[in-house]
Amino acid sequence: MNELFTYGLLVFTSFFTLINPISAMPVFLGLTSDMEPVDRVAVAKRSVIVTFIILLIFAFSGQFLFRVFGISVNSFRIVGGAIFFVVGFDMLNARLSPIKAKSSEIKQTIKDIAVTPLAIPMLCGPGAITNAIVLMEDANTILLKVVFVTALLSMLLVTYLVLISSSKLIKRFGETGINIMMRLMGLIIMVIAVEFFLAGIRPFLESLLS
Template sequence: MLSNIAHDFILLFAVIDPVGSLPLFLSVTRRYSPEKKAAIALRAAFYSALIMLGFLLVGQMLLHAIGIRLGAFQIAGGIVLFLFGLQMIFKPEQEEYTGGHSEPGHDVAVFPLAIPSLASPGALTAIIILTDNRLHPPIEQSITALLMLMVLLFAWLLMRAADRIFKLLGENGTAVLVRVMGLLVTALAVEICIEGLASLHWLTLPPD
């Protein structure tokens, strides 16, 4: 039981990736006041929790009801994540620290922080797999939900400490880190697409 809990926690930590989301938070909130940054961090963690709990409860049934296989969901999510990673790498320098998407009515806590950063396609897929109704009883699904909330709590704590981390890195260091993480995000997106294709048996070779 403990080994399963440890496995699930490590998996959720990897796919939610609170450390990897920190450069993005630094980028989209660079020009905001400390009070607004704190509010954005709280909303991002809260929205991510709502989205992932929703997928935990009804994600598998929803995909099954509309005839979408997990592999297809992974591929679509991977493509979205890939495009977002490209934006992190090639975004013009003058747009990098303006607070991100500033059009009226847009909340950076929703996009890109909650989706697709914290509640990423990989995280949503992992939640559905780890709470498969055919394999896991309600008590195990509840433990998975608690582990997920623990990871999001850690992500919130990291975002709250973003200013101090930025002071250590500096503006140039943060810009470099954002682009490196963008490259890692695109690589992760490719992996997600490959796993989705493999799960659909499109790449399965016939036996010799």
Template sequence: MNAEFSIVSTAILLMFVIDPFGAVPIILSILKDVDITRRRRIIIREMIFGLAILTLFLFGGELFLNIFHLETESVRIAGAVIFFVIGIKMIFPGEEGSSGLYGSSKEPFMVPIAMPLIAGPSTLATLLVLGKSHADATGKLFGALLLAWFISALIMYLSPLLYKLLREKGLSALERLMGMLLLMMSVQMFIDGVRGLIHTF
């Protein structure tokens, strides 16, 4: 990733971390016993909750970093490692997959769709990294977050249709593709972090 901020590339990065295609089977599993009309309302409500949590963390994350005196380069390198691990898990999921992690017969409220599917630890850590790396572009970062959230929300809202079209194998292939792209972006972020660290000496 370049030091220059790009709303589109940042939105793509955030969407990869949120991983809406990977969340589709999970959402369908959680809401399998809920009426279709009610299901759509739940998804919209949970997406709004998730956005509120992400926004709160975006604007409050800088305070967290300042408390621990974290430098931009160290945060960027740590973020690259996080993205690398996420990408590896997306490409090589466990034998059980992710669809069985959040099974529930009750209607979800906040958990597990808003957290951790949307505003999970990985997404919150990503916002910390981006917020620290682009402290002077918080407004643009918020715009990128809104764009990533909107695309992810649309994919999750259309989850029944997507599942019918792509089925499990198609969704799995898309998730692996997103994981591969995330791996490449993480390597570039690591290179940028190391390059910036070298320039400080």
């Protein structure tokens, strides 16, 4: 029982650190500040569900998929860093405009932004994918696999609650406050993007030099 609790705690804390729902809030706020509360909740729900599905797929078949398609984690880091940088640059220049769509288009808009950039690569980045693969390899019993899925689901529930609570920030700070926060967080996201990119490209450069 102690082993199950320890493993579950490891899964929860490691995913919380890697997914970091707090860091996803500025992008979520920037994209959904002009949406109705019900649509904002729909975006958060869909992005969390997509993240859960992707992490489960990689957890149970990640190594196989990587080998079949010749994909490396470092490639994920480079692409994720590039996407992060573009999003951060737009936020820094206040070009990440709130989504404004007609009522007939809002469902498709929710689908689009919930998948990219919120689920991929914001919530489900290279670190989270790698963590899912590694932790699932340690789950050598059915019970541990159940603990893995339960802990991951619990962590994503916390992520969902963090995202939907960000609507209170929109009301509290107003448009000017959101713009200021978006510029500051845009700068931070760009720095994170550079770290992602360098972490991904460094092994390639080292192999070329050696």
